[in-house]
Amino acid sequence: MGRRRTTNHGLPPGLHMKGERYYHVTTTTPRKWTPLGRNRARALLEWARIEGTEPDPNVRTFDVIAQRYEREVMPTKAPRTQKDNLIELDRLRAVFGRMLIEAIKPHHVRGYLDKRGQTAKARANREKALLSHVFNKAREWGYTDAPNPCQGVKGFTEAGRDRYVTDDEFKAVRDQADPTVRDAMDLALLTGQRPADVLKILRTDIRDGALFIAQNKTGAKRAIEIVGELADVLKRITSRPRVRQSAYLIQDDDGKPLSLLALRGRFDKARKAAGVSFQFRDIRAKTASDTGDLGHSQRLLGHKNREMTEHYVRERIGQRVKPLR
Numbered sequence: 001m002g003r004r005r006t007t008n009h010g011l012p013p014g015l016h017m018k019g020e021r022y023y024h025v026t027t028t029t030p031r032k033w034t035p036l037g038r039n040r041a042r043a044l045l046e047w048a049r050i051e052g053t054e055p056d057p058n059v060r061t062f063d064v065i066a067q068r069y070e071r072e073v074m075p076t077k078a079p080r081t082q083k084d085n086l087i088e089l090d091r092l093r094a095v096f097g098r099m100l101i102e103a104i105k106p107h108h109v110r111g112y113l114d115k116r117g118q119t120a121k122a123r124a125n126r127e128k129a130l131l132s133h134v135f136n137k138a139r140e141w142g143y144t145d146a147p148n149p150c151q152g153v154k155g156f157t158e159a160g161r162d163r164y165v166t167d168d169e170f171k172a173v174r175d176q177a178d179p180t181v182r183d184a185m186d187l188a189l190l191t192g193q194r195p196a197d198v199l200k201i202l203r204t205d206i207r208d209g210a211l212f213i214a215q216n217k218t219g220a221k222r223a224i225e226i227v228g229e230l231a232d233v234l235k236r237i238t239s240r241p242r243v244r245q246s247a248y249l250i251q252d253d254d255g256k257p258l259s260l261l262a263l264r265g266r267f268d269k270a271r272k273a274a275g276v277s278f279q280f281r282d283i284r285a286k287t288a289s290d291t292g293d294l295g296h297s298q299r300l301l302g303h304k305n306r307e308m309t310e311h312y313v314r315e316r317i318g319q320r321v322k323p324l325r
Helices: 040-051 062-072 079-096 106-116 121-140 167-176 179-191 195-199 228-239 260-274 282-290 294-301 306-317
Strands: 015-018 021-025 033-037 210-214 221-225
Touching: 015 040, 021 040, 033 040, 040 062, 062 079, 062 121, 079 106, 079 121, 106 121, 167 179, 167 260, 179 195, 179 228, 179 260, 179 282, 195 260, 282 294, 282 306, 294 306
Parallel strands: none
Antiparallel strands: 015 021, 021 033, 210 221
């Protein structure tokens, strides 16, 4: 039987504290000390992982719940959303981490928004939305029955993008772009897909006379008929001689898939040379606006309802109306 503790009586067996740091300590010799950091809640979670047990259910800090959210909820989200959530969660932890979940009140949320909004209003809104979801999960998991503190706390008004890309602007940037960016621009225009979905298209996605795409954001699946200009673009891309072939349609000079960061850098260079200011993501809106058929646009872009497509188009080219006479 191990020796009785003389200090830190609230810690479970195998969790010790030296100075300001927590350690997991094995019972076998030689004893192994594994550092777990200074944060008590995180140390308890890591101790539970090592010991293969559950952390103390009485530990109800935001940090503990955020860790569970990260383990159980985040993996169900799209990769890009997971990446954004991890950054947002770290910011929330820095402020609310040590607070008991039920101690977070609306005035705390308001204060967080006001301070964060001084430099990043849109990000502040996203972080508030994540805080709200984490809190709702805490209620579901039984950590608290307190009302959600985000309820009734108004976020910042965001102006949606209303940029319409004309044919001349598109051509001007395309003319300045390298072949890889031209490929990406053409595919984005003809398919109406988001940048990340364009970059992940594989050669094997071309089959049975269609281009098969599963959207990252919504999971919507599309089989776009390979006809007209799209057929010409795909033939151009797949028949182009490469030093090294990649499984991806959009690839860099080494045959590796082009990353979003690399696409942005190359596209920025082309639009700067062309003297045009639109963003790559605006090409999707151009596709929606240029079909001339809202039903076609809705199906192509993967919107759940027609109203979403109507809003998407109207914000950029205006609502079409008849003159007085």
